[in-house]
Amino acid sequence: EVYPSLKRFEHFKRLTSDDIVHFKQVLDNDDNLVLTADLDFFNEDHLRKYKGQSSLVLKPKTTEQVSKILKYCNENSLPVVPQSGNTGLVGGSNPVFDEIVLSLANLNKIRSFDNVSGILKADAGVILENADAFLAENGFIFPLDLGAKGSCFIGGNVATNAGGLRLLRYGSLHGSVLGLEVVLPDGTVLNSLNSLRKDNTGFDLKQLFIGSEGTLGIITGVSVLCPTRPKAVNVAFLGVESYEAVQKAFTESKNYLSEILSAFEFMDLNSQKLSKEFLKQKSHPLDEEHPFYILIETSGSNKDHDDVKLESFLEYAMENEIVSDGVVAQDETQLKTLWNWRESVSEASTIYGGVYKYDVSIPIQDLYRLVEDVKVRLSDFNLIGETEEFPVKDAIGYGHIGDGNLHLNVAVRRYSKEVESCLEPFVYEWIKKHNGSISAEHGLGFQKKNYIGYSKSDIEINLMKQLKKLYDPKLILNPYKYINFDK
Numbered sequence: 001e002v003y004p005s006l007k008r009f010e011h012f013k014r015l016t017s018d019d020i021v022h023f024k025q026v027l028d029n030d031d032n033l034v035l036t037a038d039l040d041f042f043n044e045d046h047l048r049k050y051k052g053q054s055s056l057v058l059k060p061k062t063t064e065q066v067s068k069i070l071k072y073c074n075e076n077s078l079p080v081v082p083q084s085g086n087t088g089l090v091g092g093s094n095p096v097f098d099e100i101v102l103s104l105a106n107l108n109k110i111r112s113f114d115n116v117s118g119i120l121k122a123d124a125g126v127i128l129e130n131a132d133a134f135l136a137e138n139g140f141i142f143p144l145d146l147g148a149k150g151s152c153f154i155g156g157n158v159a160t161n162a163g164g165l166r167l168l169r170y171g172s173l174h175g176s177v178l179g180l181e182v183v184l185p186d187g188t189v190l191n192s193l194n195s196l197r198k199d200n201t202g203f204d205l206k207q208l209f210i211g212s213e214g215t216l217g218i219i220t221g222v223s224v225l226c227p228t229r230p231k232a233v234n235v236a237f238l239g240v241e242s243y244e245a246v247q248k249a250f251t252e253s254k255n256y257l258s259e260i261l262s263a264f265e266f267m268d269l270n271s272q273k274l275s276k277e278f279l280k281q282k283s284h285p286l287d288e289e290h291p292f293y294i295l296i297e298t299s300g301s302n303k304d305h306d307d308v309k310l311e312s313f314l315e316y317a318m319e320n321e322i323v324s325d326g327v328v329a330q331d332e333t334q335l336k337t338l339w340n341w342r343e344s345v346s347e348a349s350t351i352y353g354g355v356y357k358y359d360v361s362i363p364i365q366d367l368y369r370l371v372e373d374v375k376v377r378l379s380d381f382n383l384i385g386e387t388e389e390f391p392v393k394d395a396i397g398y399g400h401i402g403d404g405n406l407h408l409n410v411a412v413r414r415y416s417k418e419v420e421s422c423l424e425p426f427v428y429e430w431i432k433k434h435n436g437s438i439s440a441e442h443g444l445g446f447q448k449k450n451y452i453g454y455s456k457s458d459i460e461i462n463l464m465k466q467l468k469k470l471y472d473p474k475l476i477l478n479p480y481k482y483i484n485f486d487k
């Protein structure tokens with residue numbers, strides 16, 4: 001029972017065969033676009049924690065089709081879950097009961113690219129890696145990168161306001177998305193696919209959809225400002241002896257590398273041990289073990305200039321014992337390998353059976369203490385250990401430290417209520433006490449909908465509820481998620 005104590009909204013209609021006939025007509029009677037069997041992939045989330053019972057997946061090819069589908073669903077009170085790559089980590093992209101899944105997978109065309117301004121316009125269903133490969137051919141880069149790039153869609157990224165590995169350099173999607181095409185719950189197409197960097201005419205409505213996780217409208221097109229692709233990229237992978245030294249390395253890397261610093265990521269020792277098992281590697285980039293590792297990336301336009309800067313930073317950091325060991329990528333392959341040791345932690349955290357993921361923002365000085373305190377608590381409750389009898393294998397910390405974003409992953413052998421109630425609301429209370437956010441970048445989805453109050457005030461939550469009522473009065477879009485919207 002993955003959705004205990006939850007009631008299907010009574011005002012939602014049950015799907016009938018007439019509805020399916022109607023959707024088939026809208027989708028040109030193409031059987032590949034109306035799926036009624038083998039729906040496990042769509043019903044289940046990436047972490048296999050949540051499983052809904054949808055019996056219908058629609059895969060429109062055009063914005064007009066999305067509009068027709070939503071109009072019909074709104075008129076008939078049929079609930080809909082928008083789904084992109086289904087890589088979300090908070091159970092937001094899957095149905096809870098029998099909601100229709102609307103997959104954006106077939107809206108996958110690049111619409112236009114302007115190589116003077118760097119503005120890309122594309123369908124929401126373009127896979128992030130494909131968008132970036134297209135941009136690379138034109139000498140540009142997508143201003144977002146994350147471990148799920150091979151599967152997630154740019155529309156899904158915008159819907160979750162994904163942060164990722166280079167937010168430090170390129171900022172959040174709230175800055176780089178210039179416009180959106182969105183289908184509202186009643187089928188209205190809101191076209192604001194702008195190419196303007198500056199536009200102060202009225203409310204910036206597109207911002208509402210960025211990070212709204214499919215609760216206000218379905219994003220069908222994205223206009224995004226893309227930077228020039230850096231010609232010189234370098235990666236240093238460093239071993240560090242204390243969390244204080246990690247923070248020092250961050251401050252000094254900004255001093256020494258300034259405009260060429262493009263990522264500052266950190267991982268603790270146990271996260272690297274998990275990656276080693278996951279990647280089935282005998283050795284690690286650094287021979288000796290260190291309590292912490294950092295990955296620093298530089299991106300610039302002149303390799304010699306950037307190399308000199310990186311070398312002088314590393315010299316300073318070694319001489320002053322901020323960093324005790326390190327390796328710098330010598331070629332593109334090594335660079336990818338070093339990044340892989342960071343990016344693989346997310347998947348590695350699941351190898352023992354499952355994982356409880358907490359994605360939090362906290363002022364940097366307090367960040368790692370959350371991992372330590374959680375370990376103590378798990379041990380006080382006798383839940384963590386090396387042998388099978390303990391449900392928890394390990395608690396690891398890693399993430400985008402340059403952005404004040406920690407990923408606390410509790411790797412478990414099995415999901416259990418005992419572990420869950422040991423961690424929650426403890427972790428959320430800890431975060432509130434330290435003035436943090438309970439969701440730095442993954443969103444609320446199903447997992448965190450009951451906990452938004454730890455990061456947002458009642459006034460803010462009420463305004464959100466009013467907005468939902470305005471945009472989606474019948475609550476058909478992504479119901480039971482985000483916050484407790486009810487009629």
Ligand code: FAD
Nearest residue numbers: 084085086087088092147153155156157162163164214219
């Ligand atoms: P989905 O998972 O399909 O959907 C996510 C949410 O958006 C759902 O609520 C869905 O209903 C809604 N939605 C999807 N498409 C639309 C649309 N077109 N219109 C309206 N609503 C929509 N996240 C980060 O922020 N940073 C990371 O570094 C990061 N690393 C990851 C690494 C791995 C290995 C994995 C598996 C995940 C990672 N994630 C990360 C989480 C996830 O990849 C992101 O949240 C991603 O942006 C989700 O995109 P998606 O296409 O898979 O969307």
Ligand code: MLT
Nearest residue numbers: 089147343346357399407
């Ligand atoms: C990452 O940065 O690797 C992911 O956002 C973390 C996760 O999977 O928890």
Ligand code: ZN
Nearest residue numbers: 164399407441
């Ligand atoms: Zn992350």
